[in-house]
Amino acid sequence: MDAMDYRGPNRVRVARKPVPTIQHPQDAIVRVTRSCICGSDIHLYHGLVPDTRVGSTFGHEFCGVVEEVGAEVENLKPGDHVIVPFNIACGQCHFCQQGLFGNCHESNPMATAVGGIFGYSHTAGGHQGGQAQYARVPYADVGPVKIPDWMDLDDAVLLTDVVPTGYQAAEMAGIQKGDTVVIFGAGPIGIMAARSAWLFGAGRVIVVDHLDYRLEFVARFGPAEVYNFKEIDDMAVFMKRQTDGLGADVCIDAVGCEATGSALHTLLGIHLKLESGSALALHWAINSVKKGGVVSIVGVYGPTGNMIPVGNIVNKGLTIRANQASVKRHLPRLIEHVREGRIRPRELITHRFELRDISDAYRIFAGRLDNIIKPVLLPNG
Amino acid sequence: MAPDHTRLPARRTGLADPSSIPGWGVDAETRNDPTWPMRDRADSPGADWPHPVPQQGGAEVLQSVEYKARPAVYGLGPQPRGLSGAMRRAAFRFSESNWWHWLLLLGADRVDMVEGIGSDLATGRVPNLPAETGMAAAWKHDARGQVLKWGAIAAGIAVVVMARNRRRRA
Ligand SMILES: NC(=O)c1ccc[n+]([C@@H]2O[C@H](COP(=O)([O-])OP(=O)(O)OC[C@H]3O[C@@H](n4cnc5c(N)ncnc54)[C@H](O)[C@@H]3O)[C@@H](O)[C@H]2O)c1
Ligand SMILES: [Zn+2]
Ligand SMILES: [Zn+2]
Numbered sequence: 001m002d003a004m005d006y007r008g009p010n011r012v013r014v015a016r017k018p019v020p021t022i023q024h025p026q027d028a029i030v031r032v033t034r035s036c037i038c039g040s041d042i043h044l045y046h047g048l049v050p051d052t053r054v055g056s057t058f059g060h061e062f063c064g065v066v067e068e069v070g071a072e073v074e075n076l077k078p079g080d081h082v083i084v085p086f087n088i089a090c091g092q093c094h095f096c097q098q099g100l101f102g103n104c105h106e107s108n109p110m111a112t113a114v115g116g117i118f119g120y121s122h123t124a125g126g127h128q129g130g131q132a133q134y135a136r137v138p139y140a141d142v143g144p145v146k147i148p149d150w151m152d153l154d155d156a157v158l159l160t161d162v163v164p165t166g167y168q169a170a171e172m173a174g175i176q177k178g179d180t181v182v183i184f185g186a187g188p189i190g191i192m193a194a195r196s197a198w199l200f201g202a203g204r205v206i207v208v209d210h211l212d213y214r215l216e217f218v219a220r221f222g223p224a225e226v227y228n229f230k231e232i233d234d235m236a237v238f239m240k241r242q243t244d245g246l247g248a249d250v251c252i253d254a255v256g257c258e259a260t261g262s263a264l265h266t267l268l269g270i271h272l273k274l275e276s277g278s279a280l281a282l283h284w285a286i287n288s289v290k291k292g293g294v295v296s297i298v299g300v301y302g303p304t305g306n307m308i309p310v311g312n313i314v315n316k317g318l319t320i321r322a323n324q325a326s327v328k329r330h331l332p333r334l335i336e337h338v339r340e341g342r343i344r345p346r347e348l349i350t351h352r353f354e355l356r357d358i359s360d361a362y363r364i365f366a367g368r369l370d371n372i373i374k375p376v377l378l379p380n381g
Numbered sequence: 382m383a384p385d386h387t388r389l390p391a392r393r394t395g396l397a398d399p400s401s402i403p404g405w406g407v408d409a410e411t412r413n414d415p416t417w418p419m420r421d422r423a424d425s426p427g428a429d430w431p432h433p434v435p436q437q438g439g440a441e442v443l444q445s446v447e448y449k450a451r452p453a454v455y456g457l458g459p460q461p462r463g464l465s466g467a468m469r470r471a472a473f474r475f476s477e478s479n480w481w482h483w484l485l486l487l488g489a490d491r492v493d494m495v496e497g498i499g500s501d502l503a504t505g506r507v508p509n510l511p512a513e514t515g516m517a518a519a520w521k522h523d524a525r526g527q528v529l530k531w532g533a534i535a536a537g538i539a540v541v542v543m544a545r546n547r548r549r550r551a
Contacts (some may be wrong), residue, residue: 008494011513024436024454047494050486051469054497055459082525090453099418106433109455111477112447116454122443122469127456138454139433168384174415302461303481319415329418363515369522 002379003057003132004358009047012362014355020128020136025072028140029083030064034157035377037061039187040300044121045256048270048302051110059377060086060118061160063147065299066140074351075141082144084137085327086161088116088127091142102324107138113303114324123303131358133379143161145331148163148339155338157376158188158345163334165298166192166254167324170200172321173250173296179202180243181289184281185227185254186214188348188374189298193252194222195343202250206242208235208284210260213371221347229261239288247290255281256299257306269306276302283308283326289318297322324371351375383474386446400432465493523540 005015020029043049057157066080074083089096090106095115107116108125116138118128147156158371166189177179179367181197183190186209197205207224209215215226230240240247257277258270265278285295286309295318313320337343350373353361358377365375399405433453442455461469472485501508511517520527 007497007508007513011508011510013509013513020457023438023457025434028455046469047490048484050490051472052490053459053461053465054493055545057458088454090433092426092433094428094430097424097430104452107454109442109444109448109452109471111445113477116452116456122456125454125456126442126458128458136457138436176390237434302483303477304480321415326418327484359513359515360518361515363518364522367519367523367526369518 001133002058002355004059004129004355006052006056006058007054010045010363010366012058012359014358015055017128017135017209022068022070022137023136025070025141026141027070028066028073028137028144029068030062030082030130030135030137030144031067032059032062032064032130032133032135032379033061033081033335034064034153035059035132035379036157036160036162036363037131037365037375037377038147038161039118039189039256040161041362043277043300045362045366046258046270048257049121049123050303053122053126056119056121057128057132058119059129059131059135060120061157061162062118062135062246063153063156063160064130065072066144067134069140072270073140076144076146079146080144080371083147083156083159083331084118084130084135085143085145085164085331086117086120087124087143087327088118088137088138089142091373096142098324099224099329101143101325101326103326111303117324125351127297131355131377131379133355143215143328145328145335148335151335151338152346154346154349154376155344158348159331159334159338160327161313161325162188162348162374163192163338163343163345164330165189165332166194167196167199167334168253168323168325169193169252169296169298170196170202172294172298172323173197173200173252174294174319174321175200175202175250177201179249180204180206181250182206182208182239182248183224183254184208184259184285185256185299186211186218186253190252191218191221191348191373192343192345193254193298194218194224197252198222199337203359206239206248208232211368217318217373219230235284236287239284247293248288249290250294250296251285251289253282253285253295253297253299257301257314259299265307273304276304277306279306282306286312286316286318289316291316292318294319294321298325348374349376353377354381355379384476384479386476422504443469446473446476463492463496465489465496466518468492 088107089101089104104115116125259280269275468489475482
């Protein structure tokens with residue numbers, strides 16, 4: 001089969017690889033019909049995630065048709081078209097039993113701090129990803145959900161990560177009716193967090209980024225008040241001015257470890273690797289939220305450490321909540337939201353690529369070229 | 382020397398039974414729980430859930446020393462190889478909480494990249510770097526940025542070359 005093939009930072013190509021086979025009685029093999037590139041893949045592409053081996057296939061956002069199932073799989077059969085959550089979860093461990101499907105203890109021998117994720121380095125279990133014609137899906141009875149007849153495939157593929165992650169960002173923020181919610185990052189995740197904040201009862205939604213075309217999109221799609229941080233001298237002062245001097249009730253970090261805007265963090269975190277990337281957006285979130293407020297983090301960071309103002313977390317009495325999205329837990333509700341038209345995921349898709357154009361697709365998305373918001377790959381044409 | 386994770390310091394105090402502590406739980410407020418959905422402590426399977434059957438096969442799995450038991454499934458992504466593989470094996474002697482673990486892995490990733498070029502060449506393939514880095518797309522959608530970037534690189538090289546020539550002449 002054809003599959004994306006990582007060669008080192010900023011270098012990817014298509015390679016011929018063997019079609020995956022059943023390795024465990026709870027596996028399924030899926031023929032991929034849609035597969036996205038995610039902001040998280042850019043962290044891999046830039047070589048920021050430890051144990052990203054040459055020859056790996058990325059891709060954790062995919063849906064596809066079941067081709068084959070292992071002996072213990074009961075809920076799926078060949079021919080089923082399924083949404084595959086990005087987390088690999090056993091459904092029965094200490095963590096899965098609590099609904100923490102992003103923190104499974106039976107899917108990643110390489111690290112305890114994160115469960116298995118498709119195509120996300122050996123630090124997340126070494127599972128090959130879905131930017132390929134076929135993928136192996138462990139614990140096939142637990143994660144995958146059949147795509148309802150009425151649902152568009154472009155909506156379905158965004159339910160594997162983008163929609164649930166944005167939704168969980170808002171859920172973890174503990175939004176109360178009327179709250180002012182500030183979201184850093186107008187990528188697909190920040191955009192979905194803005195839409196979801198309203199579903200949880202926000203009174204005011206503000207989004208910050210520096211890419212005007214994304215801010216324009218979220219201003220309409222959220223909807224949201226939007227600001228370009230290049231025009232703001234001091235984020236904390238600005239947000240206080242916006243909120244009667246108090247700060248926002250809730251701040252959401254939907255940027256992660258490649259935040260731009262600080263030469264210091266870029267030097268220390270991105271170039272010298274003395275920090276796990278640049279945590280500028282998190283820094284801003286901590287300093288822009290009101291005392292007693294909540295900072296919800298879905299942006300991804302590396303495993304070592306970052307420079308953030310911990311003292312302010314203490315002195316302001318903040319609650320910090322964060323996680324990999326527990327996709328499976330949210331899917332029933334989110335499918336309802338899509339059916340009722342409360343969320344229209346496919347409007348985010350701006351680009352479509354065939355697998356053979358993978359190198360260009362990564363370059364365009366990583367460079368934020370051509371006004372890209374969300375690229376989708378069609379591995380089987 | 383990598384740390385020996387089997388050596389544990391002796392426990393200095395006995396574990397207390399919470400219910401023996403005066404006033405334990407009198408102010409417990411179940412609604413005040415920011416750890417949603419990790420809520421139903423009473424229903425938790427503890428550490429003894431029915432484990433899935435282990436995945437079979439001969440793959441080399443580098444396992445975190447923080448696990449009590451091997452997780453049932455793992456991916457079949459690229460196996461450790463060569464020098465980078467040796468570095469990865471060394472990394473896994475340290476816990477996830479130890480800097481060496483991650484520094485060795487990041488170092489291994491860079492070595493792996495060079496080994497990847499080596500294995501390409503060994504199979505008679507010269508990696509097409511402009512294509513793999515999506516250079517055509519960058520020129521198509523961001524010609525100005527490309528001109529600035531390559532111009533700056535060319536100017537930098539020119540300055541270095543000129544400085545060296547001048548020094549040689551002097
Ligand atoms: N927790 C999870 O389950 C989960 C799931 C998916 C993605 N993520 C993470 O969420 C983050 C966003 O993902 P995405 O797909 O939207 O990525 P993206 O790269 O498309 O978007 C990130 C956005 O942040 C903006 N940005 C950069 N610096 C900023 C700053 N200082 N302040 C405000 N905005 C800034 C960028 O311009 C960009 O628009 C990534 O770190 C990704 O890894 C987490
Ligand atoms: Zn993703
Ligand atoms: Zn589990």
